[in-house]
Amino acid sequence: MKYDFDTVIDRTNNFAAKYDEIGLKFGREDLVPLWVADMDFRTAEPIIEAIRQRAEQGIFGYTSRPKSYFAAVSEWLSRRHGWSADPSLMLHSPGVVPSLSMMIQHFTEPGDKIIIQSPVYYPFFDVVRSHGRQLLENPLKNVNGRYEMDYDHLAELAAQGAKYLLLCSPHNPVGRVWHKDELVRLGQLCLRHGVTVIADEIHSDLVYSAHKHIPFASISEEFRQNTITCIAPSKTFNLAGLQASIVIFPNREYKARFDAILGNLDIRRNNCFSLVAVEAAYRQGEEWLEQVNAYIKDNFAYIGDFCRTHIPEIKPNEPEGTYLVWLDCRELGLNRTELHDFMLNEAKLALDDGFWFSEQADGYMRLNAACPRSILTKALTQLKQAIAARRDKD
Ligand SMILES: Cc1ncc(COP(=O)(O)O)c(C=O)c1O
Structure with a gap:
């Protein structure tokens, strides 16, 4: 079936954090919300249908996961990513x-050292620091707008x-889909120094053009055992x-340790809707995913064209993966507070500030492009007008 991603869906009664928490987060309500990483699109019809059928049963007791659930995950990984x-x-x-967070808390000791590569999704900082572990930051290198890993520094930290x-x-947020040789180099370094890799591959299905996501653990048996x-x-x-995700362990011992944590918290079960939705997604969601990825890729091109034509001061990246655009706004010449205030009070946009992802990312903003194009048009037009007003003042 052909999906429609252009229609703007009113999320007023959707109890959506992205919309309903704008005031709380940004201190004003009249902003175009391009922050929280969810999509403004309806999901795939087979998923909605699976939830509808489950709702119709009218009994929402404790769930029991069928074998087919993880089989569906495994088949998806094999079909989409060759793992x-x-x-x-x-x-x-x-x-x-x-x-x-659970892994950092239970698999490590206070003071243990954990490496992250910034700019990166800010909870990576929080899960390390909140448990009193030591954060070792290996900043990515920005090579002409494209980010690369710094292996020399990584080796020192390891x-x-x-x-x-x-x-x-x-x-997230720089949109790189790591190449095999980059992952191999990182993995070998980690093996050499006894560093175990926790691979957050939540964005793995959102990749564009010729880019191909390579599951880190699929690269070799040695890597799998260390991931x-x-x-x-x-x-x-x-x-x-x-609220459903999957963790894939290298061996039964690790799995048992994590299972014990889940057991202690009594959070082993899916809720009754995720139970059917996840399986429907992985078994029947592919057609929707192909279409949404094509739409998002066109959104990236639209943002790129708009900026080049109207606001050359703003330089968006073209993400290889994720639906998050990393905007280089340094040419505006604003410091972090000024840029934050400008986006908020002049452009009226709710974006993620670059410095949330790295102390070194002043001058950058992250924009969520998983929305109908007309929302992007509105957002970019507001940005254009705000920049024009600023030019007039200067
Ligand atoms: C890299 C990354 N990991 C994890 C998450 C959030 O995952 P969850 O909602 O399953 O905790 C996000 C959401 O933006 C993300 O970008």
């Missing part, structure tokens, strides 16, 4: 961030006795509100 992941090494978790590295692949992978259908199919 035959063992379903018996998978566990359900309510979210990727909760998984990261040699300091780091226990884990949190890999973001594809990388815990987190995936979810939440970004892929816009299901974040269902």
